[in-house]
Amino acid sequence: MEGIFITFEGPDGAGKTTQLRRLAEELRQMGHEVVVTREPGGTAISDKIRSIILDPVHEEMVDQAEVLLYAASRAQHVHELILPALKANKIVLCDRFIDASIAYQAYGLGADLETVREVNRFASSGLQATRTYILDVPVEVSLARLHQRAAGTETAAQQLDRIEQKNVEYHSRVRAGFHQIAADHPERVRVVNADRSQDEIVADILSDCNRLLKEHLSV
Numbered sequence: 001m002e003g004i005f006i007t008f009e010g011p012d013g014a015g016k017t018t019q020l021r022r023l024a025e026e027l028r029q030m031g032h033e034v035v036v037t038r039e040p041g042g043t044a045i046s047d048k049i050r051s052i053i054l055d056p057v058h059e060e061m062v063d064q065a066e067v068l069l070y071a072a073s074r075a076q077h078v079h080e081l082i083l084p085a086l087k088a089n090k091i092v093l094c095d096r097f098i099d100a101s102i103a104y105q106a107y108g109l110g111a112d113l114e115t116v117r118e119v120n121r122f123a124s125s126g127l128q129a130t131r132t133y134i135l136d137v138p139v140e141v142s143l144a145r146l147h148q149r150a151a152g153t154e155t156a157a158q159q160l161d162r163i164e165q166k167n168v169e170y171h172s173r174v175r176a177g178f179h180q181i182a183a184d185h186p187e188r189v190r191v192v193n194a195d196r197s198q199d200e201i202v203a204d205i206l207s208d209c210n211r212l213l214k215e216h217l218s219v
């Protein structure tokens, strides 16, 4: 038996990281071995690419470079970290994956959808998540959370990055993109209303995840 690959998606500031950490804690208490990781990032090379992509100084970055940099970061992450962890029967919880490239680069920026899919199939050697939770909130709510988080810190790393700084129209296209992804993949994707308390959200995710684990163990 191989491990389980669970991804968290949704607009910036929807609460993905918060929920992913809560789920990891619950699963560890149940005795599961859990690997927590994120994209872009998760390995030394992928993190270096992350800093290039997200640096607000890089205003001149062309769409093609953006698509390929995310995919390059992902290729290293999948082969160096995710696949070995899955082979070792671990549960991998990943903050964003290919759906983010579909929502942000294809639906948000307007990059060709099939090209984005194809480049990412190559980058990930066809790896797909077992389950994806899309945390869904109105754009005004997610952007308000982001600004509140940035205001609460003095470190530059917590300021808004190049993608977060884009306008409301862009973020609205990204959210609509996530809705389309959910409609296209009902077997894999669960849309979670994230405009609620953290406890209510994690309860829903945990209940679905428990069902998923039972199915996986019975195979």
Ligand SMILES: Nc1ncnc2c1ncn2[C@@H]1O[C@H](COP(=O)(O)OP(=O)(O)OP(=O)(O)O)[C@@H](O)[C@H]1O
Residues within 6 Å of the ligand: 011, 012, 013, 014, 015, 016, 017, 018, 019, 145, 146, 148, 149, 194, 195, 196, 197, 198, 201
């Ligand atoms: N259910 C919630 N209600 C209100 N605030 C929340 C909720 N969940 C998370 N937050 C707060 O919103 C901010 C963004 O949360 P978090 O970092 O988890 O989001 P994210 O989706 O991972 O963001 P990013 O896309 O930037 O990685 C944080 O300050 C967090 O404490």
Ligand SMILES: Cc1cn([C@H]2C[C@H](O)[C@@H](COP(=O)(O)O)O2)c(=O)[nH]c1=O
Residues within 6 Å of the ligand: 012, 038, 039, 040, 070, 096, 097, 098, 099, 100, 101, 102, 104, 105, 163, 164
């Ligand atoms: C994986 C991936 C991410 N993005 C965007 C989404 C966010 O704005 C940043 C990542 O930062 P986070 O705050 O750690 O979520 O990058 C993207 O546009 N395309 C992708 O494939």
